[in-house]
Amino acid sequence: MSHARPAQCAGHLGSRMWLPTILNQWPTKPKRRLNGARWRRENAMITMCAQPASVPTCPLPPGPCNAPPAPTGACRSRPCPAFTGRVPGSEPAMITVGLSTLGFCSLGMLSAMFSALAFYAASPHCRWPRLRRAGRLGRQIGLVAAVAALWLWMAELGFAAGLVAMLCTWMLAAMLLPALAAWHRPDKALVPSLIAFVPLWMLAALWAFSFRSPLRAWLTLAGCAALGFAVLGLLRLTGATLRTFTTLHTWVGLVAGFGLFVAFYAGALTLFHHDLPLWQTPGAATALPAGLDDAQYLLDDVLATHAEARRHVGMTFPGADHPQPLAYWQAEDGSWRYAWPGQTGGSPTPPQTGLAELVNELHYSLGLPVAGVYVMGIVSLLYGMALLSGLVIHLPKLLGDLFALRPGRNLKQQWQDAHNVIGVLSLPFHLMFAVTGALLCLVFMQMAVLNPLIYDGKALQAVPTAMDTAPLREASGIPAAPGSLRELHARALEVARAQGVANFEPAYLKLANGGDANATIEITGEASGTLGPLGAIALDVESGRVLASQLPGQRDANHATLSAAYALHFGEFGNGVVVWLYFLLGLGGAFLFYSGNLLWIESRRKRRQPQQSRAAVNMARATVGVCIGLCVAISVAFVAALVLERVAPAQVDHGIRWACFVTWAACALWAALRRPAQAARELLWAAAISTALVPVAHGALNGDWLWLAAARGHWPLFWIDAMALAMAFGFARLAYASQRRARNGDPNSVWAN
Template identity: 30%
Template sequence: MKGAFRQSMGWLHTWTGLLVGWVLFFMFLTGTAGYFDTEIDSWMQPERPIVQNAMTATAAVDAGRQYLESNAPNAARWFIAVPSHRFPELRLFWRMSPDADGKRGRTGRARLDPETAAPLNYRDTGGGQLLYSMHWRLHYMPVRAAEWIVGVCTMFMLIAIVTGVIIHKRIFRDFFTLRFAKGQRSWLDAHNVLSVLALPFHLMITYSGLIFIAYVYMTPVITASYGTAADAQDSFFNELLRRTDGASPSGVAADLMPLRPMVLEAERQWGEGRVRFVEIRHPGDRDASVRIGHEWASPVRRPPTLTFNGANGELLRASDGIYSTPLAVRDVLLGLHEGLFAGPVLRWLYFLSGVMGTAMIGAGMILWTVKRRAKKGDAFGFKLVERLNVGTLAGLPVAVAAYFWANRLIPVDVAGRVAWEGHTMFIVWGVMLAHAFIRPSARAWVEQLWLAAAAFGLIPVLNGLTTDKHLGVTLPAGVWELAGVDLTMFAFGAAFAFAAIVLGRRGKTLKSGACHPGESRGPGPQARSRLDATAHGALDSGIRRNDGPIEGREVVRPNDRP
């Protein structure tokens, strides 16, 4: 009975993982890059000067207010983001008042130089933000559609994690078990190690990912309390967030008080350099309010704030950012997911966990094919999975590297260059998928891995040829945000080269005896088909036949020797 339970859980694990594995791989890869989104932003705008002294909060509100008063007077809301280490520019945002029909006012944004407050004139780029936003918005589709696709895939991921834990007998021992060059065993070991090492991260990132858009998926629960009126969701959020102000302005004009004393009061309470933003509602109205927010300091996503009366400068209230337990739980989950509070060390840990998650999915997808090649190597479904694996597990990284190349190679003054950066990535991914379907799969692996190695490994060279923010400058100056991008790209290049060498060499040295039945790949030169077969042997070597799948009863059995 116990065995049957584990078997069905193994079945569920296999198929939930396989069905959406490629989408999950995409989400994990782009989301992982997102942990360094602002670093990639900086890298992708090499015109940005290297900022030595970030603007102080008081200087920022003065410069921000001046810009907003001349560019967005009569706005309903101003938002001034104080420059910080990770966000070195002065960023401004505004929303105009609703028009006569009650439609929400249009919005605007600006970024100013943190030293001179002059408008910036850098190249247009999708930057790290586009890469990061792809992990939940996907691309080329409406946000709502993407949210549902991503939500369903995330639910699959949750099921895969739960069933993965259930079928896993020896979590502790698998911590230390990684056998190399043993084919299926090695892929299973790799999948297990990557899963177990970062299990808390995988579970957190998956569940919190669902919570992000939970109100979309679980709308009925809100409806059941708030009714079906058009503003039902709004009233729910107003109640949840304890919103009391921000309704309509009085209409009576009153000068906005100087912001500097309010910022100084906040710094007196929190310490210097702790102010992250200043938000002004209804500037110029008697009911104006000024809300000052604390920097990211903990996983709780909602910061402590001070709210002042904008017309007389009086401190109205101080909030610690925690309104209720359920909201705090939600905020912590979302805060952990985004990791905005993380310093350099924790940020790298996030990144490495994300890399492990991406690799775990990849290893799982490869394991699926390695287990089945001997028996089902000729089946259409098998070939489809195998080709999609090559075109995604190796092809998508090539496409992401191409996105970086596009940033440097598309001329700066081309109209729509942001869109073309994105197009480049997906065109290259399409080409990689096509290549995977045209070429024999063992060769496609080696070729695409080499391509990925070159595409990543040469990025620092490309950067050196096209900009003055290359390693020769950034390393001596200690600008680690920029040098880190180059070095990380180079490290990925080296890793892909290593994979290509291992796969290619074993393909050459293994005797064809390692080849499995069902390996014939149609007509073609004898030598070529033997190379294919033996390269597969490299992926599969060490496979134990009696570990093979039993129809409909596959169980992933870590270290379970009969």
């Protein structure tokens, strides 16, 4: 999938790969990420492996935005790093570590199983009175054992690792409960079956993502989903069970709904991530990208000027996605330095990133620093639970809900039908989002948990070997020429064609031991026609010999899994039809969570009382302020970016963030001070006006009016402005409908005047 890119100075580097710094760089990660245009790069599942202790590590730099570098892709099995490369006499200590880890896991598992069994025995569903009485005592004992195990884990592993590890053992124990529940009451097997369904889905995804063909991958996932639906369809659902799942679906949706609305609305806009810098920057559509000679000059200058860059340096190849090359490396103090044509002194800050990075940050972290990624990972898990519980609710009447859209005077029924239709039609899309979102957000948390449990705290040394395509080599101390980028670029294309990847296009490089006889270069690029488009080739700089490769069709399961998961999550496979389909489904997902909150408010409305509950009024105000306020804030940020590019180009990043978050906070405050109906109507009109100003400001300030962009063939500019006009019309229609409802609807509703 190709997109035009802006010809903007140095930089809109890919920021789409927003994962934290790899573990080998954890102690010295930069204060600012390398931001800019999204990088469609390949991340790997963390299959840890280690080199002997005598081999010094020389890790390659991470890819753009501190993404994990491409893994080694070694297909052969290697020993656990906890038992390799040890000095003599350390075996007793390692045995102690292994036994203690096994003991902690066993204690956590036994306490979780005992507590789960005790809770079941003490519940009203147990038909044996004696077992029920024993269960009450066993429940207390189980809780004490669980607390004791958790305390031991925290004392040994630390609070976060101990808590997460304990929860993992409880999850494993819960997977054993479907058999127990099905033996007693088949309909009671649904809750533990749903818990077990999540890891089963992950295993199915792992298997499917190992295919190169998108068709085979989707067919495999569809087959697994059909099998799960068939099993659920065989179970008889009682009224009590459905009410339980309805309550679960409602409250999980409410807890995660606000974050999911932000993620889906901003995520729909990030599908135009490549085109936003082109749209934002005056004259970018007509500027020409730099060439390989410019990249060679920049690399030679950086290696000659900055000695610390010779150990490892990364650089983008100029092209459609990033017109100017950008080099980045770590200084002696651990901070990051950046260089681009015209600025080779080692700037401590990357170039301006603009709207593309702001919208992307809202999508993956809600705009929250540091913890936002992990918050969204937890929200993704709750999202999956809401999807599965909603599936159980609507499974008996799936076909009826699929085509039931009954417009009329019953507005609650109309909103309910729209919610159900969108949810059922986009269910596979949402399930995929829940799985891949949790995977991409929580992968490093999983690594942090596994580090003390399995790798004896040595994961920092194991990660570079496991995740780089290029092998780690020690500098020889023999000076050598830095190598010709043009020749290495051509060599990478030749290797890719020889391995059956004819359309491989290099995107960026990572160079280790620059200027040394043992210099290694890893060239990462993209190839269309595969579910995971990113691949990497490692070469010896002096001889051009292939050291390792990870290309589509030639990768191990680790590479294929996360590469495909990333492509599926961001729509990086297929052509432009996939982008527009994801855009529509993203807006539909935002509507799904917005309508879910409205349905909760309506279901708790007291129809015969003019005074509604405080909870319903507060939820209405929060829904209006957060959801509609976000739409206003993003549109204001778009207009602010165009203005700042003219009056203060150096302050674009800070300016649009201030404009966005101050506007969002002001909208939330406005909604808190007004009646819900008034706030909804006023903020919807504000969203319509601010969104309509986007194409007007673009034409007035940059000269790229809608019709002129189409006449010049600048279709990315045309589609962004056309999309803004269509969304402004939609906001205006919603504002008019809200005004009509407030005037003519039920006078006792929170949405009435």
